[in-house]
């Protein structure tokens with residue numbers, strides 16, 4: 001680092017022990033607008049700091065001026081690659097506040113859509129993570145499968161990315177006639193496709209040397225950093241809100257929670273691939289048990305929850321996303337606080353990176369799976 | 378407790394020999410080339426999940442848009458009388474999170490059969506498509522199924538003022554691009 005008043009001569013420049021450089025905010029591997037300030041000794045990372053806030057829109061403040069129904073579309077824009085999961089969190093929170101019982105058919109469809117979204121989010125993560133490390137083909141293959149999911153979403157919800165999937169009290173649309181067949185057809189081909197990704201990556205020596213032993217995070221440290229989601233489970237902690245704090249109809253489904261052993265980048269990759277396979281099992285069960293009936297509960301036209309406060313958290317693809325709502329009895333929330341998974345997981349980047357090379361920082365940002373829309377909110 | 382396959386499995390003798398023979402490399406290359414081969418010799422086929430070419434040929438062919446897609450707005454007319462269905466109730470404007478709708482109305486005497494009633498009548502309707510996030514809340518709030526988000530999605534214009542759609546444009550809809558395929 002250049003001290004104030006030190007002249008730069010070839011001598012001072014090249015003898016300097018440490019150098020501070022910026023990675024981002026317009027770096028393709030920072031997944032959005034994240035600025036990482038690196039202190040380097042040669043290629044080795046000595047220290048690291050993240051500068052966030054480039055995408056700050058003040059969603060929590062906006063929510064104080066909007067009615068409860070109006071806030072849902074803003075949630076799509078937090079973690080915009082998993083909009084459906086975000087919607088489930090918010091509408092679940094409002095329903096808990098109102099004490100509304102959602103029809104069972106709506107709950108089953110919600111679970112099916114949310115798990116599809118988890119697959120889509122993990123596929124996007126896989127593609128971008130692989131391309132960061134240098135495997136371009138996987139991106140193309142993963143996007144091909146993700147496209148199928150987005151088409152199912154478009155037919156069901158009416159939008160591909162910023163879905164606005166759920167309404168308070170249920171769903172706006174019931175499933176379209178071929179929905180079940182489309183999803184089943186897709187689930188039939190998906191395991192083979194996951195095998196294809198694993199053919200390309202699992203034993204690939206470049207992939208292995210870039211991920212095995214990189215960014216090892218022991219379980220106790222992961223817990224201390226309050227990490228959630230695949231980053232925590234990759235370190236071997238069996239914590240998943242779908243089991244630990246069941247919501248919706250998850251207790252009725254049979255599925256496993258995959259965990260890693262070593263807590264390195266490779267294990268986090270394996271955990272996410274195993275989660276995709278578990279999601280397939282959940283969706284199949286949801287479609288098998290899909291009850292008949294309405295998809296919308298009786299909800300008053302003007303939503304006016306009683307005075308009170310509520311916290312509702314769900315297991316989003318990236319970890320625990322939660323909403324804390326305070327109602328003062330009017331049509332607008334008094335306060336809405338978002339518990340963002342990626343924002344909290346991002347703080348582990350410093351711990352993971354120190355001692356590794358600059359090129360590994362790219363892999364480590366990828367392995368945490370951040371979306372800046374949600375980090376900055 | 379299911380544990381994912383991990384590093385220990387990779388240290389067996391068989392794995393080491395495979396690595397020496399570049400097995401991993403050839404497996405990956407074989408997969409990629411099998412796709413290339415199929416892409417060369419197979420036709421694109423919409424319904425087949427094992428097709429090799431996936432890209433939609435959008436500007437050349439009409440894009441696939443689903444029935445529930447939320448795109449360009451439209452104000453529906455009564456199919457019989459040709460009059461607007463809008464009753465100027467302002468509910469859509471109130472439902473919109475980003476205030477992109479402006480409903481203009483006046484109170485006017487309207488003859489209905491024998492009686493003459495004072496009624497709110499729609500005069501102007503402004504819809505700002507540049508701020509709209511196509512969330513469908515306005516259309517869900519509309520009591521008469523007048524405001525609707527349609528399947529048309531080609532909203533690009535040359536000038537910013539083109540984003541403000543007036544009543545005439547909303548009732549008529551934009552000119553659609555015609556695709557030969």
Ligand code: SF4
Pocket residue numbers: 472473474475476477478508509510511512513514515516
């Ligand atoms: S679609 Fe949503 S953002 Fe657009 S005008 Fe309607 S309510 Fe407003």
Ligand code: SF4
Pocket residue numbers: 462463464465466467468469470480518519520521522523524
């Ligand atoms: S809600 Fe429907 S009827 Fe009422 S002003 Fe809007 S478009 Fe017209």
